Amino acid sequence: METRQQGLLDPEPVTEVDEEMVSDVDLNNTMTDEEREGILSELTKLEEEISTLRQVLASKEKHHSELKAKLGITPLSEFKQNFNKSWYDMQTSTAYKKTSETLSTAGQKTSAAFTTLGTAISRKFGDMRNSPSFKSFEEKVECTVSNIKQTKVGSQGGGGSFEEVLSSAAHASAQETPSNNMPESSDHERTC
Template identity: 75%
Template sequence: MEPRHQGLLEQEPLQEVDEDVVSEVDLNNTITEEEKEEMHNELTKLEEEIATLRQVLASKEKRHSELKQRLGITPLSELRHNLSRGWYDMQTSTAYKKTSESLSTAGQKTSAAFSNLGTAITRKFGDMRNSPSFKSFEERVESTVSNIKSKVGGTGSGGSFEEVLSSAAQASAQDIPTNNLTENTERTC
């Protein structure tokens, strides 16, 4: 074999012989028999303490259950209490308060927007009704309705636009048969 460079960093890879030597090293040799005995004793004590703690916990859980039963605390009432507490905690959280305030502000702005929209629509209808073209249309409708009334046998009094609309609605509600209407129209013509 070639001489190897001794140092912290070897430059050659491990040989099979080196791997065998490394695998034969017993890492447990660093612990003395006395230390092993102490560790086993400590392990035994810990296992006994764990068993004791389990027994104490079981007895405490039993007492806990008995007290809840005597107080009338049922799983359902506990669930209700937990839900109520959770709801209260959520409502008092900063995130909930900020979200609630944001939604309230958004609702107020939306309500104001719809109110403004309704006012604008009402104003536009008022402006439209007062416009010359609508008045001309209204006059034409009134004269057409009064012509129809006079031909059908009505009074032909004309009247306001609202009266004409209501009388037209009443006439359509009476369900005049079309044959009679045709006969009346032919007789008048």
């Protein structure tokens, strides 16, 4: 017989199986009555052991709950304890610490930004108040209030109530024209 090295593509020779070997294999897998009885006996023992273990487990669980009741441990307290432990574990985790630090930094930056914004707004209002336009407006308002007070004092002999002064100011401003036709009655009115 010639020995030849086979490659990957070369077909492998088919070998014939001995007929005697095929007849030795029991395809029905039949067992004897003794083997069957042994297996049934083992199965029965396992079922009994499982039943016994379930009874023991039930007894242990009952004893466990009785001990907890004596200690005052309720399901709610267990839940709280588990929650607290989980919360502590989460707080000590690296991810939580990094997130907390990031949020803290963001909060500080936001606070600084609002402080800067508030300072800028205050500065702008201060600049606006010191502007010539605002000063002129402020002087006109002061003059109008002074004129109204003088008009009330001159016509009624008394100052009148605040509401009367306001209604008279509204009435007077409604009658005025933009050309500033105010009657000249005193030196103070002329300077306004």
